[in-house]
Amino acid sequence: MKTHMPNTISGFSKLSKSEKIEWLLDTYFSDKASARTLVQRYWNSDEKLQKLHDEFIENTITNYYLPLGVAPNFKINETFYAVPMAIEESSVVAAASKAAKFWLERGGFKAEVLSTEKIGQVHFIYKGDFTKLETFFKNIKSKLISDTAALTKNMERRGGGILNIELRNKSEQLPNYYQLHATFETLDAMGANFINSCLEQFATTFKNEALQFEGFNVEEKAITIVMSILSNYVPQCLVRAEVSCKIEALKSKDIPNPEEFAEKFKQAVSIAEIEPYRAVTHNKGIMNGIDAVVLATGNDFRAVEAGVHAYASRNGSYSSLTHCTIDNGMFKFWIEIPLALGTVGGLTSLHPLVKFSMELLQKPTAKDLMQVVAVAGLAQNFGALKSLTTTGIQEGHMKMHLMNILNQFEATDDEKKQLVAHFKTNVVTHSAVVDAISALRG
Template sequence: MTDPKQINGFSRFTKDQQRCWLTEHFLRPDQLSELSRFDAEDGKLQDVIDNFSENTVANFPMPFGVAPNFLVDGKVYAVPMVIEESSVVAAASAAAKYWQSRGGFRTEVIASEKLGQLHFRWSGKPERRAALLPALCTRVRASTKSLTERMEARGGGVRNITWKHLPEVSEDCYQLLVSFGTADSMGANFINTVLEAYGQELRRWAVDCPELTAEERDLEVIMAILSNNTPNCVVKAWVECPIEKMAIPVGGVDPFDFARRFKYAVDIAREDPYRAVTHNKGIMNGVDAVVLATGNDFRAIEAATHAFAARDGKYRSLSQCRIDNDVFRFELTLPLALGTVGGLTKLHPLANVALDVLGRPGAHELMGVMAAAGLAQNFAALRSLVTTGIQKGHMKMHLQNILSSLGATATERTRTAEKFNGETVSHHGVREFLEELRREG
């Protein structure tokens, strides 16, 4: 007997039919209304949102916040952040304000190349590659001229082609590793289109290239795809000031002692992978929030970032801290393959708003702002860790989530915040206090 929870043709249902089926088999009847609760009133807008993905039975709202006072390369930004975790926007804002009066954040785009790979089987010998590559490059580039000319007009295009042998996979396994410039677009579709065209031309080359011997004509294209590992699309952000100017707004903390403890904490994350993962997650709290707000791909950014953190064979912190001649310098280096035109950055109305808030930056400018947000978040977290501890600020923000889950009124929120000011916050403790308030009346 077929399980009624199994279904064929679900994607062909209307949205209402999908919602009804889901409610019938997996939800309570009263939950049907929850699926439509956040529908856009504008039908055209809802159509746009539905087409972002497949089988979309509901919208999933996320908070869109703003962290003001970011001074980055001499320009003041209000940084849009989409994130559900308590205290992230508040912490980034506090760090931005702190550094605003100390020179702000400085950034440098070190490189902005993206990579793609064409993998194939070939019967030729590895040593033949050097002789064949120049003519092959000329041929595949010529075959994609119509695909690349518009990107080239914007300053992008194919930068370099390397022919690599991958004997670890198989003796006949090879790849063309292609580097691209994609101007202000993220460029995934452009890169994949060019690589697939290269694959078609590679097949033709194996058939009709006069330089190939009969033994070298056996060639099979396996796959063509961009790489989300982007070690040549990297940005650096840093803050710097004399330690004597680093007064911390926490009673009794000496600036020199704070700087020493701060550097010690960063050094731990440089050497201890267990700490480094948590340390880098904090950085990505800030980075991912801006990635989401601007309609970029946070999954690609995350994958590239963690590969970059382990590039020397050991997983390390992405940020570093130095103290030279009583000058404190805190810096972050990470890969950010971003776009400010095309894709979701154009289609999502709030991504458009986010880019307007930022002043319509190009990709390089956005890389700098995003890195500054990650560094700010990292600074705020470490400042708490080496002074008051992370939970004081975090649980203050989390208290509001607890109160929401318990249906607290505005008055109850105020009374509870007063009660737990300076005290440990727990769900159990808050619930007991609310119950006592409600008994009183």
């Protein structure tokens, strides 16, 4: 292990891609030839396409690939979908596909967008009388909106725009801290750039008008704008997805006793509703499905993750995103989550595989995509809980993970064929696979 500090560099961003790579190889790698070969192996042979990828972010040296899988047989509001999923974790796509097929035979999924309101805030410091600030805000609220006319005209033409602006007093939590809390409708765009541009104009108008307001003294005129930025917490941009059927209809090959299964399944959800240690893992499984579709469609899965987990904590304790009831012989399982997604702009119009995924989903609107993503999360959670409350999670997961283990040991195609056949009737564990490979190789 190196104990000295690695070399630093000035002007790295100004180097060409090949110069960046050579500096990295010289500084950090002992086998430079192998590292160079690896980096170059993942370049796209289509130079135009590679240039497009290079320009997505800064300081690019190569491409980092994730598998793009498909989960077919999703029936959502009577429409059939094959759902694209970009993810590296084994068993996720399989579980989603299995859940989709299970519910296909029981009426499919129902989904509904409840609201599409997005949020942005101007955070500022004001040292003065709050009643004066309220009066000032009421006087200039219409100007805050009118000064953004150049920014909002195209969005308004499509039916979106600024919904409202509120003044919020946060000075009890942080001295002299206040907000302009704005809500927006951005239609099929995720809308981050639109919202942030509007917020920055609000801030400029707000600060300039304060200097002219006769009701303020000198100190009160000196409003300090701290920052203007959208929020990824969108509790009023909500979608609901659900499945339901009579309890006896749950009966299948691996659910011989549907009444027992339904009760145990409901208990598993109830545990996640009240136990944060379980809820985190429970919701992580939901996000396996959600993130995979969000990533495949060129949306921001980090923003979705942050907003969803904040929503899971909205009542003061981290809790399950899904819920289950058994009532009058009916089993119902549903999810309600905030999702700010877009189907136009950003990577949706640039990345070739995002375009492919959008066409695969029949060119959805933002509302359509919200429904598909919510259903993917619900399906993933159903699959996980079904396994947990019946066979256990490892049986199915390890069988799907088998190929990863075989690839770690560089198994040949013939060895893979023999070992896959062997583990059809044997329990898959890492040590069992190692033993089987050793025995096969003598």
